[in-house]
Amino acid sequence: xxxxxxxxxxxxxxxxxxxxxxxxxxxxxxxxxxxxxxxxxxxxxxxxxxxxxxxxxxxxxxxxxxxxxxxxxxxxxxxxxxxxxxxxxxxxxxxxxxxxxxxxxxxxxxxxxxxxxxxxxxxxxxxxxxxxxxxxxxxxxxxxxxxxxxxxxxxxxxxxxxxxxxxxxxxxxxxxxxxxx
Amino acid sequence: xxxxxxxxxxxxxxxxxxxxxxxxxxxxxxxxxxxxxxxxxxxxxxxxxxxxxxxxxxxxxxxxxxxxxxxxxxxxxxxxxxxxxxxxxxxxxxxxxxxxxxxxxxxxxxxxxxxx
Numbered sequence: 001x002x003x004x005x006x007x008x009x010x011x012x013x014x015x016x017x018x019x020x021x022x023x024x025x026x027x028x029x030x031x032x033x034x035x036x037x038x039x040x041x042x043x044x045x046x047x048x049x050x051x052x053x054x055x056x057x058x059x060x061x062x063x064x065x066x067x068x069x070x071x072x073x074x075x076x077x078x079x080x081x082x083x084x085x086x087x088x089x090x091x092x093x094x095x096x097x098x099x100x101x102x103x104x105x106x107x108x109x110x111x112x113x114x115x116x117x118x119x120x121x122x123x124x125x126x127x128x129x130x131x132x133x134x135x136x137x138x139x140x141x142x143x144x145x146x147x148x149x150x151x152x153x154x155x156x157x158x159x160x161x162x163x164x165x166x167x168x169x170x171x172x173x174x175x176x177x178x179x180x181x
Numbered sequence: 182x183x184x185x186x187x188x189x190x191x192x193x194x195x196x197x198x199x200x201x202x203x204x205x206x207x208x209x210x211x212x213x214x215x216x217x218x219x220x221x222x223x224x225x226x227x228x229x230x231x232x233x234x235x236x237x238x239x240x241x242x243x244x245x246x247x248x249x250x251x252x253x254x255x256x257x258x259x260x261x262x263x264x265x266x267x268x269x270x271x272x273x274x275x276x277x278x279x280x281x282x283x284x285x286x287x288x289x290x291x292x293x294x295x296x297x
Contacts (some may be wrong), residue, residue: 015221017214024213028206032195042193046201050209057216116192123188139187140194167185174188 009066012057020057027070028053030151031077033141037132038081040125042117048084052077070151123173130154131166138163234276241273264291 003022011019031049039045056063056073063072124132133152137143138159145163149156195202248266267290275282 012217015217015224017217020213020217021210024206024210028209029195036193042195046195046205050205050212053209054212054216057213058220060220113192113197120188120190120193135188136190136193140190164184167187170188171185 004067005069006066009060009063009069012060023057023069024053027073029141030070030137030143031073033136034074034077034133035081037124037129037136038078039085040121044081044084044088048081049077052080055080068150071153074151119174119177123170123177126173127166127169131162131169134159134162135166135170139167238273238276241269241276244269245273267291 003019005023005026008019008023012023028049031053032045035045035048035052036042039048053073056076063069065072124135127135130152134148137148137151138145143151145156145159148154149159152159154162191197195205245266248263248269268287271282271286271290
């Protein structure tokens, strides 16, 4: 049976690095999804989720409810991502070009994929932040409504409704871009 | 409520570029394990004592040096200074041994000079 967040948090507090690894495996993708929802940039999301996770481990004693570690962690990610946006260098270059050398894909395939990503990012940018988080956590990360509700501290019905509106709006925006497939 | 079909968000999946994702995870894991180790070190009571013991011993050594110099150059009021020096020495050696000075040792350190 999967060890609970609360148990893992207590183990980390006792200096157990393996427990920290398990939490990392469990939450890193979700951290990135939330960071992406806030920053809209994959490169920034990578930086933010890494820094936020390390910071969470350093401050693990501040997690008052270890059973709700996930929600606490995602709040750290959100705050870090917002800070990054506030202090972002105006000369920032979009590091998403790093994807261009991904293995096993031709330059044409890579261009097509980057074009798709760009359209998705633009479409997501048309949603409210909470909707972006929910749609990414549900449709990209595969989290269930109830899991999202717990971690985002929202009623499950609200999550369901936000997801509905987010999907509908995404389809509208993508439709207007003429990319609906 | 008629649920709209989900949009395919897989192009945004971080593991579409496994190499990049593996690197990110490895780098994060490294920083996390260092953070856990650092936390453990900071929480270790012995480490806390060690951190405090060094400056205290350094201060005690400086006081001893000053008192020694004062004794050599015959500064007035040296009887009390000499007592203080012996007390400081006794305290320092007790800290090094990890013991508390006994009442008898303290009395002896203070009495010696007055008996002269």
